[in-house]
Amino acid sequence: MPRVDQSTINWAVYEDNTEYAGMAQATLPNLTALTQSISGAGIAGNVDAVILGHFDAMSMTLNYRTMTEQAVRLSEPRRHNIDLRYAVQDEDPVAAAVQIRAIKHILVVIPKTHTPGTVAPATPASSPCVTGPPISMARKSARSTR
Numbered sequence: 001m002p003r004v005d006q007s008t009i010n011w012a013v014y015e016d017n018t019e020y021a022g023m024a025q026a027t028l029p030n031l032t033a034l035t036q037s038i039s040g041a042g043i044a045g046n047v048d049a050v051i052l053g054h055f056d057a058m059s060m061t062l063n064y065r066t067m068t069e070q071a072v073r074l075s076e077p078r079r080h081n082i083d084l085r086y087a088v089q090d091e092d093p094v095a096a097a098v099q100i101r102a103i104k105h106i107l108v109v110i111p112k113t114h115t116p117g118t119v120a121p122a123t124p125a126s127s128p129c130v131t132g133p134p135i136s137m138a139r140k141s142a143r144s145t146r
Contacts, residue, residue, distance in 0.1 A: 003090040003099065011086025013062065013070075021070040026084055028105065029058035060109065065124040067116060075114035082107045 013021040034054040039046045064071045074080055084105040091098055 003092050006089045006091055006098075009087040009089050009100065011084065014083040014085060015070075015074065016081050017083055021074060021082070022064060022068050024065075024071075025063040027061040027063075028084075029060045029107075031058070032056040059112070060107065067119075072114075075111050077111065080109050080111070082109055 011023075013024050013026070015021045032055060034051045034056060035048040036051055037046050038049050062071070062074065074082075084107070086103050088101045088103055089098060090101055
């Protein structure tokens with residue numbers, strides 16, 4: 001029986017695999033395959049054929065609660081190697097055990113927008129974010145049992 005995904009425990013942003021870049025909320029890029037419209041004799045209308053291995057432009061967003069030095073550094077106009085590392089809590093109903101899985105998204109990005117947000121007393125800044133297109137992405141998952 002498969003495990004039941006319960007929740008993300010916590011996560012963090014790292015740059016260059018070692019430098020802690022803070023806690024942020026991330027919107028990961030959508031992977032949209034490129035398609036070619038096919039029409040002709042014997043086809044009733046059009047068919048969108050997916051072109052294997054080719055994807056449309058992607059972008060991601062990192063929202064920090066407040067303006068941090070790390071957020072400003074991530075807005076520098078250069079390539080950034082970003083790791084999004086998080087722990088996910090799963091339940092194995094057969095073994096009656098809770099397991100923790102480590103997940104790591106690796107992205108190479110160039111920022112295209114930096115939105116400082118708004119500032120008000122006794123509140124987090126609203127939407128300070130850095131967005132940019134990922135150049136390459138990889139996903140790595142490891143599992144540990146607790």
